[in-house]
Amino acid sequence: MRITELLKKESIELGVKVSGKEEAIDKLIGLMAAGGRLNDKAGYKEGILAREALGSTAVGEGIAIPHAKVAAVKEPGLAAMVVPDGVDYEAFDGSLANLIFMIAAPEGEADVHLEALSRLSTLLMDPDFKNDLIHAESKEEFLQLIDDKESERYEKKVRKEEKIAEDAAPEVQEPLKSAAGYRVLAVTACPTGIAHTFMAAENLEQLGKKLGIPVKSETNGAEGAANVLTKEEIAAADGIIIAADKNVDMARFDGKHVVKASVSDGIQKGEELIKKAVSGEAPVYHHTGAAASAEGGESEGIGHTIYKHLMNGVSHMLPFVIGGGLLIALAFLFDDYSINPANFGKNTPIAAYLKTIGEQAFGMMLPVLAGYIAMSIADRPGLAVGFVGGMVAKMGATFMNPAGGDVNSGFLGALLAGFIGGYIVVLLKKVLKKLPKSLEGIKPVLLYPLLGIFLVAVATTFINPFVGAINDGLTHFLNGMGGTSKVILGAVVGGMMSVDMGGPVNKAAYVFGTAQLAEGNFDIMAAVMAGGMVPPIAIALCSTFFKKKFTEKERQSGLVNYIMGLSFISEGAIPFAASDPLRVIPSCIIGSAVAGGLSMALNCTLRAPHGGIFVLPTIGNPFGYLAAVVIGSVIGCVILAALKKNKVGEE
Secondary structure: OOHHHHEEEEEEEOOOOOOOHHHHHHHHHHHHHHOOOEOOHHHHHHHHHHHHHOOOOEEEOOEEOOEEEEOOEOOOEEEEEEEEEEEOOOOOOOOOEEEEEEEEEEOOOOOOOHHHHHHHHHHOOOHHHHHHHHOOOOHHHHHHHHHHHHHHHHHHHHHHHHHHHHHOOHHHHHHHHHHHOOOEEEEEEOOOOOOHHHHHHHHHHHHHHHHOOOEEEEEEEOOEEEOOOOHHHHHHOOEEEEEEOOOEOOHHHOOOEEEEEOHHHHHHOHHHHHHHHHHOOOOEOOOOOOOEOOHHHOOOOHHHHHHHHHHHHHHHHHHHHHHHHHHHHHHHHOOOOOOOHHHOOOOOHHHHHHHHHHHHHHHOHHHHHHHHHHHHHHOOHHHHHHHHHHHHHHHOOOOOOOOOOOOOOHHHHHHHHHHHHHHHHHHHHHHHHHOOHHHHHHHHHHHHHHHHHHHHHHHHHHHHHHHHHHHHHHHHHHHOOOHHHHHHHHHHHHHHOOOOOOOHHHHHHHHHHHHHHHOOOHHHHHHHHHHHHHHHHHHHHHHHHOHHHOOHHHHHHHHHHHHHHHOOOHHHHHHHHHHOHHHHHHHHHHHHHHHHHHHHHOOOEOOOOOOHHHHHHHOEOHHHHHHHHHHHHHHHHHHHHHHOOOOOOOO
């Protein structure tokens, strides 16, 4: 796919004047929609703003490349805008952006468009090409410049490589390749793997030529790794540059001088990174089993490290919880309670099938949680060790009864098993490092699994009785809570869902709710989901009934929040919270707390960990639950309307 196939005339505008970054984003989203690339403008904007929240997509030298890969995109596309006077896009070098390309990538589809997008990112590193685009006099000329440059750069290169391959004998080609050598090797990766990954790679290679230091860059893009570094190249290199904002495979660089930096530094400080890589001053990397991201080259705090490992487990666990939980909820929906109340959920054949499959999927949550926590800590060798630790926790095995069943270690036990298993493997790697090199190959296939699984099983079996006592105590405490205290608990977990709407506090409340599902406390999950539904609905109501408080664009986005709120997607409120946090967040927290408390007071229960309004028939006391969500949303709406100022005339 060529770049010009992604960029339509309708999505190009030249000679634009915009007052700031937000207006530029809105203008580009409009151009993208004009090209027919979007299903949902508001959803796409949320993706763009979420990426900008990680750091400005301005790359300096007058260029910005905002991008998002979200479900709101119907088909891959580009939008382009030339701003002759420039716009402040928060570039690192303080330059104003004159040339802005916006990228739209669909979620979950084949990434056939990514090669074209990587080409565009690479071509924009050429200052002459960039200036030609800025001074293009028509949309046709703009497109022609891109088409010509792409043909010149890539088609000629392919033809040249093909001719060399035809003319040179195989035995001649390999020595020529190895003789060239690379003094510096780089790995570039950004969170989305669309633009910055390739721009950093191109910049490092071009600066290497300028400095007379051959550089090869491996790109870890959304399509996977390309231009992969070989063992021979790594062995021969003077230094390695990791310009990445996400985890990359580090085991292969053991014993090499490694410079760690962010992907933005790969674009902005390429010369500095290359010189440091060849100077011999960069620290020697010693692999401990974990993948690594650069994150500016600074070490992480203990709290952030633990949170990162935990979230790796939780993110892999949630599909099992949500899929299994929804199937169980559907089983109750399709069953007949009157047949046998004691067997409710399995009285009819379809209900029995749905509940059986749902229970199997739901039952995987603890091993998956532990497995991926351990893998985050110790890389692949930790996966099997963590899985087994999670299974032992799920069984409730003790030394007195290895088959389990006496204690309930549950979610907390699996969480601890994951961390214990991961660090056991890290310790094994250090201990077994002293073994002869000839035994290197049997470590991952024999020693790590054998010793790791045995040790994590022993450790988890040891802690199970203690964790089980904590779990039983918590369960008895929750079950024994009176009306007032249960309402307070519901208000707390409901309010937490609005604190950061998808962030750590939100996830803590959600994980607590899903963990209690496994313990049979279905009322807490109901309060959690009620609290999570309120923020988007409250904002949607406010933008509908208090229109003067919002701009026209905000009112349009507000309508989408009805759907997002009813679907239990709290993140729909993020753009509003980001633009006015001091008014929006407190309003949503109060509304969510009211909804959570009312849900608990009305004895609402929820067996499914997701679904929003669509699982209402499976909720215990559905009318009470609906009332709790509506009342909480209305209260949040009224408070927000009282706090916000009118925006008429500010559009």
